[in-house]
Amino acid sequence: MDQVIEKLKPLLEHVPPEYRHILETREAFLAIAVVAVTILLLTLSRLLRGSKSTARKISLVGACGSGKTVLFYNLVGAQVPEGTVSSMVENQGTITILNDKGQTAGSATAVDIPGHERLRVKRDQHLQETKAIVFLIDSVEITPHKVEAAEELFEVLTHPSVAKRRVPILLACNKMDLETQAHSVDFIKRTLEKQLDAMRKTRTSLSSEAAAKAAVLGKAEKPLVLSQLRNPISVASISALKGDVSEVHAFLRSTML
Numbered sequence: 001m002d003q004v005i006e007k008l009k010p011l012l013e014h015v016p017p018e019y020r021h022i023l024e025t026r027e028a029f030l031a032i033a034v035v036a037v038t039i040l041l042l043t044l045s046r047l048l049r050g051s052k053s054t055a056r057k058i059s060l061v062g063a064c065g066s067g068k069t070v071l072f073y074n075l076v077g078a079q080v081p082e083g084t085v086s087s088m089v090e091n092q093g094t095i096t097i098l099n100d101k102g103q104t105a106g107s108a109t110a111v112d113i114p115g116h117e118r119l120r121v122k123r124d125q126h127l128q129e130t131k132a133i134v135f136l137i138d139s140v141e142i143t144p145h146k147v148e149a150a151e152e153l154f155e156v157l158t159h160p161s162v163a164k165r166r167v168p169i170l171l172a173c174n175k176m177d178l179e180t181q182a183h184s185v186d187f188i189k190r191t192l193e194k195q196l197d198a199m200r201k202t203r204t205s206l207s208s209e210a211a212a213k214a215a216v217l218g219k220a221e222k223p224l225v226l227s228q229l230r231n232p233i234s235v236a237s238i239s240a241l242k243g244d245v246s247e248v249h250a251f252l253r254s255t256m257l
Contacts, residue, residue: 056108058095058252059126061156062136063148064115067174071136071240072112075248080241088114090122097252108256115152128161132168132255134248136240139173139182142191150195154217157196157231163216168232170251177239185237189226197224 060068069091073080076093091112099105111130113123127133135156137149156162156169171189176182183191200217203210217224226233236247 056256057126057130058108058110058132058134058256059123059130060110060112060134060136061123061127061152062115063138063145063152065141065145066115066136066138066149067240068112068115068136071134071172071174071238071245071248072110074240074243074245075110088116088119090114090119090126095252097256098249099253099257100250105253106257108252120155123155124159127156127159127167130162130167132170132252133162134170134172134251137171137173137188137192138175139185139188139237140175140178142183142188146191146195150192150199153192154196154199157229158213158216163230166231168234168251168255170248171226171233171235172238172248173236174238174240176237177242177244185235189235193224193226196226200224 060072062068070080072091072093075095077096078093093110095108095110096104097106097108108131111126113119113126133156135153138145142149153171161167162169171192173182173185173188196217200214201220203214204220205211214220216230218229226235234251236251238245238247
């Protein structure tokens with residue numbers, strides 16, 4: 001400790017003379033050392049917690065009304081509240097990940113992120129540290145709300161951390177139990193590709209900053225194909241309300257185990 005104190009003494013030259021005598025005591029040096037070590041330990045603890053959450057976090061995103069909250073309650077094994085409506089706060093819970101035999105193989109933290117525009121900062125914060133993304137799409141209302149769905153997906157795909165880390169994404173086409181009203185997975189995929197392609201071309205011409213962001217989706221002169229983008233993207237047919245989410249569990253197994 002005496003050696004540490006001797007090394008710290010040159011720092012006193014930067015302290016105003018009227019306060020220097022207070023810090024020249026052994027007790028003062030010990031107090032400074034304790035504070036420094038405490039700050040170091042707290043920093044290391046936060047870094048370790050951050051890396052752990054990144055490795056085990058799944059983000060449920062999508063436009064308002066796509067069924068994120070219903071899927072969340074389904075995955076965490078909780079009863080879906082009656083009259084579930086679009087939420088303004090995120091929900092967090094633990095998901096049990098099952099293997100292909102239906103046995104418990106692991107767990108992860110699921111975050112149900114509201115799709116409201118005013119909460120995009122929250123969404124971006126969670127995407128910064130997520131390992132996998134489930135993007136919910138309302139298969140019944142995709143046609144009248146295709147722009148909103150594509151805009152939300154555009155923001156997810158061009159999120160710097162998501163793009164850089166090539167975070168896997170599952171496009172979960174929800175409400176497929178409404179067979180006569182729901183659109184097919186292929187139709188939804190083509191609709192989103194067309195909308196994303198149009199957005200990419202439009203934003204490329206807006207500014208250099210917008211063009212750089214859109215460049216994540218490839219060259220504007222080539223047709224946009226989801227399977228050819230930077231992130232691994234898969235598409236699934238689900239019904240969160242009916243509990244038909246086997247393809248979501250399969251996605252979680254492939255990304256989290």
